[in-house]
Amino acid sequence: SRPLRSPEKRMLKLRLLGGLLLWVTTLYCAPKLRTGNGRGGEGGGQYPEWSALRIQEGKTPALVREVARQVALLPSYEIARGELDRRGLSLDIKEVHTIATYAGEAALTYRRRLLEHYRTGQMAVSEALAGKRVGVFVDGGRTKLRTVTRRQKGRGKAKTQTRRYQSHWREPKLLIIYEFDDTGRMVPGSQSVIDGTFAGPDELMEVLAMHLHRLGAASAEVVSLGADGAPWVWDRWDWVIGRVGLDASRVVKTLDWCHASHHISLALSHLLPNEDDRRRTYKRLRGQLKRGHWAQVVLALLDLAESLPDTHAVWTELAYLEQHGLADHLNYGTYRRRGLPLGSGAIESAIRRVINLRMKGNSISWKEPNAEAMLVLRGLVLTRRWDDEFAAISTSMATDRKREWRFQSPDMPAQLKAGDKICPPTPQVPDNSASYSTAA
Template sequence: MEKESASLDALSKLVLARRQELTAGVTEALARQRHAEAMEQEKATCPQCGRSVRSLALVPRTVETMVGELTLERPYFYCRRCKQGFCPLDEALELSEHKKQWDIQEAGARLAAEVPFEEAQELFSQLTGMSLSNRTAHQVVGEVGQDLGILEVSPTAEEISQRIAEVAEGKKQPPIMVLALDGAHVPTRPEEAKGVGKGKKRQRSRRSRWHGEWKEAKGFRFYLVDEGRIVQVLSWHQIGKDEQIGEALRQVKEAGLIPEEKVRLCVVGDGAKWIWNLARELFPTAAEILDYYHLSERLHKVALAQFSDDPLKQRQWVEATKARLFFGYLDWVLVDLEQLESADEETGEEVRKLWGYLKENQGRVKYGSLRRKGYPLGSGGIESANKFISH
């Protein structure tokens, strides 16, 4: 028989494997010591009607904590009038309704907020020696998120002012602050598994399956532009309608988190009307900028339709049009679109849509003057935030 290793690493792993058994025993003893009276309680008051009731039995409950699995025997009370059972010790110990207690939930939520649920499951097991299913990770993150609002996760007004002061130091003009808004489709999973069926005698029930769903998350991000780098201020994403993201942005405004008098504020968007409507309502003096790179995608779409049989002509037209817009010659682009002879009605409609789009956003595509003032032309700041929430 091979001799068991006595190296420090082997001994460390041995203790690590048994640590929860040891620490759980200590925790159980502490709980019995500090709640001895509650564990021997014979009478209690019904929380519903206030009637005095007697203990019926000691009912064990097994819970999981970061120090291990504990089994607690609690006096169980039942009110016949209210038809409700309760254990006062659960309240005294502030137990979670779930088997995994608050410390595990907190650790799991922090981990699952940084990496995909499956990876969080694996890392949690490696780091703690305990199990945490990806379903539980999903559940605790969802429960934590339900109780958080934009103001709970945002920096304070003082912290934001400090960041602005650091960027503004040594500069003649106030720094540029960007408010970028965008929507992105993100993969989600439902709260419960689908396809669960009851088993029959001598026959396994069908295994539950998760069916992922794609939903649109709308979000915004405030950041400072400092010599080509982004300085984070605050950001927020949520799955919901325009009104809901608008309410979150309104809370930021009303809380006075953004000192507009200390910055040159601009709003960058992809042209969606909900973005401009919201920006004008809350920040009417901010410069509005149509994302140059989003506009470039529209140019490619028109070029593909207009010059479908000539890839070289497509590239030439797109690059020439982008250059004119980049240097502020919008009128030239509009005239060029008016003079294009389309091969069919469908192509002509694409050209007319682009003309109308540029005309509608003409105040937002003055890229020449915007560049000279130092404003960014793209929405890369919010796009990178979208990628983060889509992990």
């Protein structure tokens, strides 16, 4: 960033949490003029007094926190504006949208800064998950995004010109980290971590590795990694294990039991035309699978399919079950005895609460930056981490003048196939805090 000039006084508007609008005289340090050839590094000015008070965009931190929280919790911006008005904070819809957009950009920028700390080995490691039983699940949802394909030509300001949009479905990828008890269920009252991104599988897995690292998952009693059968998940688990520094003997990979049972049902739909026979056989094989006898299930299906040609669709289902069985992903009897989760209900619930209840609906489409921000904000507010995490975000953004959130992660399958050694970054001094601020 560019150096700053001596401060000068400016009069600016300041909105308080109660809705009061003030005109305040404060100091402003403009960036110094460039010298020599070339543009040089980019940078903007700064309000040092407001930065010390964590005031950004003419809004107090308390105002930004409350407006963004209501927008993340409620079904629409208009409903959030009405709820704020009932509480005595009268804002028009444009102000609500502007404040929420800034809060989302700040949260995404802060996550990028955390990743930068993580990559350079500057992130402190807490003991939040030390000695605990940790469940980690990932999956994808569906959200409609829109892009501008054409703007109105002719007169008029750019902001008021008519735009033509093209909308398309995208898969936001979500993760959840939580503590489970001796029966494999989430510990009541514990705080989970939910995060997600539209960027891609590599980016999601790096965010997952960062969260596991900062929470101290390497010292956990056991880490259960679970998902459905999506290849993009299973191709990257080993990268996450190496990058976090997890002890392989304390890591269990589990294929969601419901998805495995579904593939048995699909196979039987090709093999048994009679519905009663199919139902009885499915119930018997599903029971065997739950006891961990996956090989018996595959052999029973092979006996039924032995007369079918090699190109028949049933062989795809059998290969799927055999592949995960040989990789020790179907040992459900052992998982039950050890008190490990068998299914991915935690991530399915997270997708419903974070994505489906807020980001899907009739005629709802999002610009990608706004959708990415809503994923992060919803993940914070629904896991009861809002106050602590947003305080850390406000502190970071008080001195961070450039808001950028996009990042690119390494090609994890390529690194694994090349035989590259995946090592964790150098950990810092352990910290007892379990919040985002451990890396700030």
